Amino acid sequence: MDIDRIDRKILDILQREGRLSITELAERVGLSTSPCSERVRRLERAGxxxxxxxxVDPAALGRPLLVFVQLTLSSNSGEVFEQVRRELLHEPRVLECHLVSGAFDYLIKARLSAMSEYRDLLAQILRTVPVPAQSNSYVVMEEIKESLVLPVDVAAPAR
Structure with missing residues (x-):
């Protein structure tokens, strides 16, 4: 899909202000409402x-503890990776799980209520992994930056 300069402006604005009305969005990108609305729908349809x-503030929901876990499996195969994927995909306390290259296999990000919940989660993960595994954990002491906003080069030339 070609993403032109106006699409990029739309994406940049919506990442920061997802509840913005189409009318306001259209004004900010220099379009009328109908073409702006169609562009947003096209970007949604294309994924x-x-x-x-x-x-949402995690502390407000009783989940102030942020933990990263490196998981190293003793054996790697497509079948093992698929089993781990299925197990971790449906664990609501796991916010992110990435199969990575390097010294370990998975990087897991979890939001928890307390260290006791972390112990329970880690025990559950190690029980459900189909092969022996080792873990290294990192408890976050201070969150410096957390963002889902991707940099958008709004000055990219139109195609």
Whole structure:
């Protein structure tokens, strides 16, 4: 899909202000409402815009503890990776899980209520992994920056 300069402006604005009305968005990108609305729908249909969400304070929901876990499997195969994927995909406390290259296999990000919940989650993960595994954990002491906003080069030339 070709993403032109106006699409990029739309994406940049919507990442920061997803609840903005189409009328306001259209004004800010220099379009009338109908063409702007069609562009947004086209970006949604193409999967460029994957959805809209609220950014919620984890502490307000009793989940102030942020933990990253490196998981190293003793054996690697497509079948093992698929089993791990299935197990971790449906664990609501796991916010992100990435199969990575390097010294370990998975990087897991979890939001939890307390260290006791972290112990329970880690035990559950290690029980459900189909092969022996080792873990290294990193408890976040201070969150410096967390963002889902991707840099958009709004000055990119139109195609």
């Amino acid at each position: 460029v815009i994957r959805g809209y969400s609220a950014n």
